[in-house]
Amino acid sequence: MTKNKRPKNRAPAKSRKLSVLSFLYGVLILGLASIAGYAFYQQKSTPDEGRITATVSIADTVKGKHEGEVPPSRAAKEEPPVQIEEPTPKAEVTVEEPAALEKPEDPEVKDIAVAETKSEDKQTETPAPAPEKTAEPTETVRQEEPISEPEQIQKPTEEKPVEPQPVKEEPTAEEKPQPVEPEKAEVTETLASPPEEEKKAEPTVKEEAPKTPEVTPEPKIAQEPPKPVGPLPPVPDPSLAAKSDFGLLPVISPDGRKPWRVYARPFDDPLSRPRIAIIIGDMGMSKFATRSAIQDLPGEITLSFNPYGRDLQNWVAQARAAGHETLLQLPMEPFGYPDNDPGPQSLLSRLTDKENLNRLEWMLGRFTGYSGVTNQMGSRFTTSSEDISPIMDVIRDRGLLFVDGRTSGRSVAGYVAKQKSVPVAINNRFISNRADRASIDQRLAELERIARITGVAIGVGYPYPVTLERLAVWTKSLTRKGLVLAPVSAVVNSQEIQ
Known part of the structure; x- marks a missing residue:
């Protein structure tokens, strides 16, 4: 009786192990199949149109964080698709993008949907997606910036930590209070080196302060006695x-x-x-x-x-x-x-x-x-x-x-x-x-x-x-x-x- 009980308990354990392994293998196969299908789908799609729209959306979302803002790149270039098609080495993006997209699975689907909608609406050329959709890809795109295209996307990434554009705009904003200075030559120097403004503005104030007390001879006159009179003329007249x-x-x-x-x-x-x-x-x-x-x-x-x-x-x-x-x-x-x-x-x-x-x-x-x-x-x-x-x-x-x-x-x-x-x-x-x-x-x-x-x-x-x-x-x-x-x-x- 004891010998018959042991094999009965072992038989169900083996069946459980086989079911778990089969499930894992099935998941891996499905994953590989989905990756292969996604790569095959990208190869069939037009390489230029899809990528161009993606880059435009990234540039727009990085430089213009809000819906109403228009990035300076697009304001200067009224036809972004024609000027962005010039760089040819964009094929590298096809290999690098899946690596970045493997980690966040949910945002990938949103990015693809946005890319498809923008490729269909080429004539509009305006970021017409709803405000809720544009707010989400901005967060995802910030993670994908270092992996995206080296020429167009790396520029906004460098601008965020260093922010050269706002620094250039700061002196322009400072030029408005500077009309107090009479000389124009000093304004040009301040644009090149804004810290020198403060050093020059301080001595000008210090030099003007001592000038005012210099023109104060009145208290001295008030304290001076009348000029001494010499001997009076002899008498009599x-x-x-x-x-x-x-x-x-x-x-x-x-x-x-x-x-x-x-x-x-x-x-x-x-x-x-x-x-x-x-x-x-x-x-x-x-x-x-x-x-x-x-x-x-x-x-x-x-x-x-x-x-x-x-x-x-x-x-x-x-x-x-x-x-x-x-x-x-x-x-x-x-x-x-x-x-x-x-x-x-x-x-x-x-x-x-x-x-x-x-x-x-x-x-x-x-x-x-x-x-x-x-x-x-x-x-x-x-x-x-x-x-x-x-x-x-x-x-x-x-x-x-x-x-x-x-x-x-x-x-x-x-x-x-x-x-x-x-x-x-x-x-x-x-x-x-x-x-x-x-x-x-x-x-x-x-x-x-x-x-x-x-x-x-x-x-x-x-x-x-x-x-x-x-x-x-x-x-x-x-x-x-x-x-x-x-x-x-x-x-x-x-x-x-x-």
């Missing part, structure tokens, strides 16, 4: 002086020239900056103070000389040689007189007009070369229009200017001078009522504020050492503050007088 019992008195020349203009310090500010005038009084009373003011202070500061000083004409000559404009102080009656005594020749309200005018001539003849006069004390005398009016008539007739020291808030001297057409200026601040740095610096800052608001400010000080020291420092800072130091003759008739 013979045509501006008349002899009297008290010496030479100022007069208007026959040709109309006035002392306040001729003896003034020249001044010109093209920037029209706010002006500040500083007057230092009591010159000639102390040799040390007078010498220090003349030598240490800028020439734009006006020096006012006391008529009781000694050797006044010599001091005035030194002051003018240093560029200073000069004034004459007129002592006038203050409140509290005679306890506050301005001097033996001062103008007093208790005196007659004739007596005051006689004293005035004595003071005017003390020296020559001054452009105007200012009051010393006079807090009471300047508040009386009756007392000050005859004085203003003389000042006007002799061609002088008047500076109201404003020793009293009720002074009418400035108003009377304006009514009588006398060139007038009014003091805004006394700089050195207190001889300390903080007080002097505060008053100078107030003058700056007034000058910025009204355009003009006038300060009066005395030749204390601290005053001269603070003025020497302060005057150097005016230029960077946008202010200018001016002689008093440059600020007359520029203030509001009430």
